[in-house]
Amino acid sequence: MSKIVLVEDEFIIAMVLEKQLQKFGYDLAAKVTNGKDAIDAVKTHQPDLIIMDIKIDGDMDGVDAMNEIRKFSNIPVIYMSGNSDSGTRERASKTGPVDYMVKPIPIQELNNSIKKGLTKNMAG
Template sequence: MEDIKILVVEDESIIALNIKKKLKSFGYTVPAIVSTAEEAIKMTEITFPDLILMDVMLKGDMDGVQAIEEIRKKFDIPVIYLTAYSDDEVLERAKLTQPYGYIVKPFKANDLHTNIEIALYKHRMEKNARKQDNSNGNCDNNA
């Protein structure tokens, strides 16, 4: 299995460590656990994770949705929200960031693993399709 790095953004340290333990048992690498949106943005720039598991409600001035809005401006990294909040307002805001998943706590480890695998696969396929479109477009321009 390739080395998949997953950044965990969770402000409850016990939950964060539990998530990290589960991710490692699935064979993933966790380069960092952070508890604020600002740290999430900074760590994304430092570690370039393959996927971000993002809690919606975080310590600090920004929430997880705002953090992903900032991260998406610079990076093409899939995100799965992992949160206790499932009300319509939060869900509508989260949808605008085009997440690859939205898991409500408490969650089952198998649900987490399945969502991660689907998100990584979907992101890889979308990236390949964009490359294909770009290479086709370049060929047409050279003709």
Template structure:
């Protein structure tokens, strides 16, 4: 997990960066609007990377703050700015940032900048198998907030099998009652023929027969809806961080 501190004094730009960081699967650990606060937060939170606007509130601009972070604390910095100024860029590059990005920052450019210094970091990927649209959206939002990537979404067992084979997720969240001809338990039985990917069942049907049938597929979790999100997040972290499917 890559921890990022965002230093941006424009509310809208800060919000956009926050959403981009979340979408890329990184973790936003702080947002500040001044160079002074950036240094203070960096000392306390020890981010892996700082996104630094150049025009900031306070007495210290982004160049001065970045110089301090890179020289005194060895924290990588990516500059972000709306100014089209060759002299400003020249001064910024003397600080040896990871990248110098112009606003509006493109998602691909931000990803490339991060991967410049963290090339071997791969986001853990979760396959979401759920036929209820609202529940699926809520789960997807939680998964992304945790810093994981959605490997795919399926409403049927048949689609889930195909996606597991193609995408090789690190974890499958599996509803039991699905659209199509096979339920979640039968889906996992068929997945087990070619993959040992961890599975957490999510179901509104908690009767003993269903639970026993599910246990025969050796799942890593069995949660009853409405799902306690804190419990789900804990299980996901425990499973995903110790397993990598190849």
């Protein structure tokens, strides 16, 4: 079973995503709300994929957290954001994401991106 770390600070969205990920057969290794906990969760759980919200609690946003994670891991990441501005997308693109999805995200599209990311992880 593929392990996923979910980084989402909105409680309801995190709950819905957790249920859907379980329904699709993924193991939610960790569900965290900020960049520091995301970095720690990746180090601890060594997931197969990260689903990262851009705007999260704490001093760093999702892109900053991924920049830190990239210093020790090439784990595939899917970004989620309520914001589609080009500056944020450009910053995110430098971390080599599988996808950048703008909320609200159709759950089947998210699952397709997860499958793509897991395939990339197995190949890489």
